[in-house]
Amino acid sequence: MEASDSASGSRRPSLLLQTVDLRKRFVPLLPENYAGNLIWMYGATSPEFNETKLQNLVVTLRKGLEDFKESCDTRIGLAEVRNFVDVVRNHKKNGDVDTISSRCRFPFYEVNFGWGKPSWVCFLSISGKNVIIMMDTVDGDGIEVALSLGEEEMSFFERNQELLSFASFKNLLSAI
Numbered sequence: 001m002e003a004s005d006s007a008s009g010s011r012r013p014s015l016l017l018q019t020v021d022l023r024k025r026f027v028p029l030l031p032e033n034y035a036g037n038l039i040w041m042y043g044a045t046s047p048e049f050n051e052t053k054l055q056n057l058v059v060t061l062r063k064g065l066e067d068f069k070e071s072c073d074t075r076i077g078l079a080e081v082r083n084f085v086d087v088v089r090n091h092k093k094n095g096d097v098d099t100i101s102s103r104c105r106f107p108f109y110e111v112n113f114g115w116g117k118p119s120w121v122c123f124l125s126i127s128g129k130n131v132i133i134m135m136d137t138v139d140g141d142g143i144e145v146a147l148s149l150g151e152e153e154m155s156f157f158e159r160n161q162e163l164l165s166f167a168s169f170k171n172l173l174s175a176i
Contacts (some may be wrong), residue, residue: 013095015088017041018061019102020068041084041099042068045091096130103135104143122146129153 022038023030030038044060091097108121123133126148133146145167149157157163 013091014045015091015095015097016044016057016061017088017097017099018043018064019099020065021106025069039101040068043087097128098130098132099128100132101134103133105136108135109138109140 019039019041022040023034026038042064044064088097109117111118118138120138121135122144123146126133126146129148129150130153131148134143136142137144147157
């Protein structure tokens with residue numbers, strides 16, 4: 001959000017989307033080896049996080065997750081999907097939509113189709129901008145982050161000294 005503010009010169013209305021793994025929320029529980037995407041998103045809008053301070057953002061996202069858990073129905077149908085898509089589409093007209101997805105603790109490195117476990121897992125394509133996807137490193141001791149930002153936002157992001165003090169950059173997939 002700070003990068004987006006810097007690129008546009010002012011604060012734009014923002015909708016922050018966070019993904020939720022629905023596998024463990026189904027009743028009855030799905031089999032452990034169930035394959036496929038079962039995710040949903042919940043959102044928080046900029047009035048709820050009018051400052052970019054990390055602690056405010058964390059509190060807002062935690063509240064959003066608790067609200068989602070309370071209202072979550074494992075029978076999410078086409079009407080709910082359409083409504084969600086309409087909310088995002090309408091917000092994109094006048095503001096930014098930022099998507100954060102954590103795939104941490106997903107057992108990607110435990111998958112074995114018969115030729116051994118993977119030495120590295122990544123997402124080859126991230127559609128859209130202002131998308132951040134986090135996942136565990138192969139050794140489980142760190143987090144890899146894939147992101148898609150506009151050119152100005154990326155330039156700001158790469159110069160952010162506070163961020164640089166916590167991260168190392170590898171442009172492994174910049175050409176894909």
